[in-house]
Amino acid sequence: MNRNNMHDNWFELNHPEKIDSPALLVYLDRAKKNIEKVIQEVGTADRLRPHIKTNKSAEACQLMMDAGIKAFKGATIAEIELLATVGAKDILMAYQPVGPKIDRFLTLIDRFPEVKFQCLIDHVDAAKALNEKALEAGQTIGVYIDLNAGTNRTGIAPGAAAEELFEALVAMKGIQAVGFHLYDGHLRDPNLKIREEACDAGFAPIAQMREKLEKKHQVTLDVIAGGSTTFPFHSKRERVTCAPGTFIYWDEGYASGLPEQSYLYAALLLCRVVSLPTSNYICVDLGYKSIASENPLDNRVKFLNASDLEPVSHSEEHLVLEAKEGHTYKIGDVLYAVPIHICPTVASYQEALVIQDGEQVASWKTLARDRRITF
Structure with a gap:
């Protein structure tokens, strides 16, 4: 049964005449249930780093924090500033800072010294620019290497190219390579088995690369992986943090495209x-x-x-x-x-x-x- 249809009129307002249109409505109890469900899905709130691009509000972020979620990510300076202002202590900017964004990022780090800020890097030139600015500011920035497992949007291919970038980061004093970031949202086959097999195939070289670099450098590297379409698969892996975002509100695109997931329209x-x-x-x-x-x-x-x-x-x-x-x-x-x-x-x-x-x-x-x- 589609849980969104269990009560046919759940969405109707008692007094819609009081609300001008068009209006965005958030159904609080359903959003809370979605947060509870995503935590149950991955096993513990500590395995989540939700993306706040969906909600973009302090109160929605606070709902997740109240449920025990401690780490988050956002794509813009505004999103990660919002997270810092509501008390999040572990924040990833899921974007590679370029140009003036580097200065804004470092300003944010300076304003919130109690927060662990990190960002993505997928190219040595971007790393050099960030490293130079970080050294000038007296900062050491934690970075995740952004991996391209098929989206062809951002990232570097896992394997030799990513390993070479990792070695370059190790030599930089203003940057600390802390792990890898993978968004494989291009995997959308409605057939669950086909999607899971593709997800596993894409992750295999990443797992091999992490093991190789951890052994070589005697470090422990984090992996952040998966959006709404793949995070249930990644949650089965050891030492992988999952980063869905849409779950809190859900939408029809995912409701129809991911029939195995039963989040509520919120x-x-x-x-x-x-x-x-x-x-x-x-x-x-x-x-x-x-x-x-x-x-x-x-x-x-x-x-x-x-x-x-x-x-x-x-x-x-x-x-x-x-x-x-x-x-x-x-x-x-x-x-x-x-x-x-x-x-x-x-x-x-x-x-x-x-x-x-x-x-x-x-x-x-x-x-x-x-x-x-x-x-």
Whole structure:
């Protein structure tokens, strides 16, 4: 059974007329259940380093900390600054700092001396630039070598190239190589066995490389591996920290693409019918300023209380949907929508309205949606 459908009207608000649209809603109890589930999935909170790119709010991070999660990662200076301000003590910037970002990163380290900050490196030139700045600042920066296991987005191939980079880092006085980082989110086959086999094949050379370098240098190297599609596989390995992020809110993309995972929808969009332009078209206020729109038109949103609607066109402030002739939709009708991709959707909203028992009980500012918070 799809746990999201156990109670058909769980998402409905008692007083939707009090909330302007479009609005981002976070269902507090469901988010807490998702946090509990991810900890159970990996066995202990100490094996998690969640990515906060999904939630970008202090309160959501605090929920995870309250559950016992101590280590986190973010992709931007703003995200890791947010983590530091809420009291996280072990923070990875899952990005290679280049240019002015190096100075901002070092400024953040100086402002929060009690926090262990680390970052990614995948090229010797970037390492040299970071090393030079770190030495000038009197700092030693812990870095993870970012590995490319097939995403071809960032990273260096495991094996000889990564080993050569590791040796270069060992010789630098402003940098300390502490381990390897792997994001293999390109592995999305809905067949669980095929996905797991591909994940294992991609990890095998990493395990061999770690063992070789640990023996040679007499060190212990950490490995951070896996996003939402693969972290359950990596959680079975010894000395691997898992780094999913979407679990806290979930979305339709993962709900349909990862049928073996049963996280709950915990973040929805409330929108309204704003026009009836033809006899079989309706328009809602969910333009592409309000929901992630990188996917094809028919793969951006799922309506929980209007499954018969089909998208026709999408623009900045409008989403036109086809309804059946003779439909009963009216101006002002409230629709509840699950984004296909929640992470960039959250970034479109200044705040999330927190829902409990059908009522808004709080609002959470999306502080890290901007590139800068205080500097």
